[in-house]
Amino acid sequence: MTSTEEIRRASAALPAPRGPLSHAVIEGLTGAPGSAVFPAVDSDPLGEDVQLALQVCYELHYRGFTGVDPDWEWDPELLRARAGMERAFVSAIADQTVGGNDIDAELDALSVEPVPAVGISAHLRASGEWWQMRELFAVRSIYHLKEADPHAWVIPRLRGRAKAALVAVEFDEFGGGRADRAHSQLYADLLDAAGMSADYLHYLDHTPACALATVNIMSLFGLHRRWRGALVGHLTAAEITTGPSAARMVDALTRLEAAPPCALFYSEHIEADAVHEQVMRHDVVGGLLEAEPELAADVAFGVQATNFLEQRLSNHLLDAWQEGKSALRIAL
Incomplete structure (x- = not known):
């Protein structure tokens, strides 16, 4: 250990x-x-x-x-x-989402990125500074030091093809049986390499509400069987969007000459999430809605909630950084 x-x-x-x-x-x-x-x-x-x-x-x-x-x-x-x-x-x-139950349309939209790319990772790749990267590391640590834990709650609430496929995705998230390859451990290594604290919830007091909300929604969906479809939608949205973002983060960290463990966390997600995207879309979502088609609106809500909360966080960080100010409640 x-x-x-x-x-x-x-x-x-x-x-x-x-x-x-x-x-x-x-x-x-x-x-x-x-x-x-x-x-x-x-x-x-x-x-x-x-x-x-x-x-x-x-x-x-x-x-x-x-x-x-x-x-x-x-x-x-x-x-x-x-x-x-x-x-x-x-x-x-x-109140901030449109609802509906067209899952294919929701997921197709996630698969098409704007050109040129926008958002946090695009900013960091193009012109981000090291202090901004460290702020992102801090706010994301609230989730990434327990990465995949909230989604594990949905396993006993699924069955058949959806359950087996989601367990396969979670197995990868937890390192495929190797503790040193678990994504939460890779993030702790990232924090160490960045000269930051890897203590669990160390940056909670620094983290603004818009970042806490992105984590709280996972816990809310995970703790309630009623929201099992929404949690599947959340994880599917994350797996579809993480790969391209992770690739930009690797470019950003290379440009900033960050220590190798910083980029390793993101490079791990480029390959893994490309596979996970297909598994989630076709086997987890497909299997869930084959067994319980009435959950389509909940899956869509999970996707839309994820997009809404992630966009709020992105806007908060970028607005502050563009003014040359810290985006944290307490600056590092």
Whole structure:
């Protein structure tokens, strides 16, 4: 076991609150389960306070927090409060997406990139600076240090061809049986090589709500059987779009003369996701809708939610960087 892997296994400390709701959740977790009540959502569901509160609630289902009683994971009052946050979160996304059930059209659109390419990876390849690359590393660490974990929750909720194919994709994500090749470990190696901390959730206080939302949506879809189709849509969208973006990131890191482990994380995704795209589209989505055609609208919602939240994050980062400012809540 490497020292980096040992670091990644540790639980994180509770973050600093960002408003009354997250303050109530974080303060409550310092006491005994059953000892706290929590306010209803009273601010932007996509804003800092709600997204941090959701992230903290969800983390109880992953590694938890240092000093927090594990029984908080299923505390009825906290689950009630989380359900209110989730309803507000889903409603806010639904207001910004078009809906529908034409899965082929949704996935075909993802497969066609604009020329010239736009977005975070295109900016970093063309003219990005090392401090901007490090900011991206920081915000993405909230997911990539547990990469593929949220999607594993959908496995027992699938059957037949869809289940077998998704397990094959997850097997690759977890390194094909090799801990040192798991994508989460490759990201920890990337952070080490970039001179950054590979501690789990180390950059949570730095990370803005728009980045937390891209991770929270995976946890929301994963923890609810009702949203199994949406989680499949989310993962399919990610697999289709990651390969081209990863190729641009390799070019950017080469231009910036980054240490080899930084580029390795992305080069691993170029080849893997090209295969995963086909498996997800034809076997996972195809198998799921063959067995449960009524989930087509949920799969489409998962794709659209992913696109919407990723675009918000891209806009936030690029707007700040174009003004020469940090995009983080706390600069590195």
